[in-house]
Amino acid sequence: QPRRAIAMVIALLLLGLSALFGEPGLGFGLLGLLGKALSALAAGPAALRRTVEADVIRLRKYEVPIKRVARRLCLDPALIAAIISQESRAGLLLNNGWDQGQQRYGLMQIDRRYYQPFGMWDSEEHINQCSSMLVAGINEVRARHPAWSWDQQLRGGICIYHARAGNLQTYDEDPCSRDNNYVNSVIRRAQYFKRNGF
16 A cells, blocks of 8 residues: 555656646646645655655745745745655755765755755755756656666666666665665655645
8 A cells, every 4th residue: 555655746746847748838737736735645654754744844835935946847846845854854854954974965955965055955956957857867867778667767867866777777665775765765755735725
């Protein structure tokens, strides 16, 4: 049942992402369907639920810029919010915008070893830069692995955003982390945030 619910969430998120690869504006009409379908699903394990319940309060501060960026890039705002929650707990884990190792910056944790961060750590410019990287990661996986399912391409794109894993030659449940948790956690967070106004 949990695996089936995750698969359904992925499929629904892909409806929102379809605007990236189809007719302009298509994704916005589909986002309403996404919200209705997600409202019937459980949010995930209790520990994760406690985390996202705390994060959604901090995320309210960034709701307007998240939604503006999402509209501009035809992404679901719940997916952007989920990555912010996963990477920085909506800023809770940061010190002046940096992680403990001083390598990753901002709400969405851009790695300065690979990219020049734009804007302040909690700015719309930062959210736009990182969300554009997510779109690029999804497109990269689609180009390299056209035979993969939409589910796999989305998961691979989230993985590339997180880990810059490069050319993913094989695919397992979650190519992003050895314990198979990262992408599943992002998707479960997106599900919760969608049910709570994102």
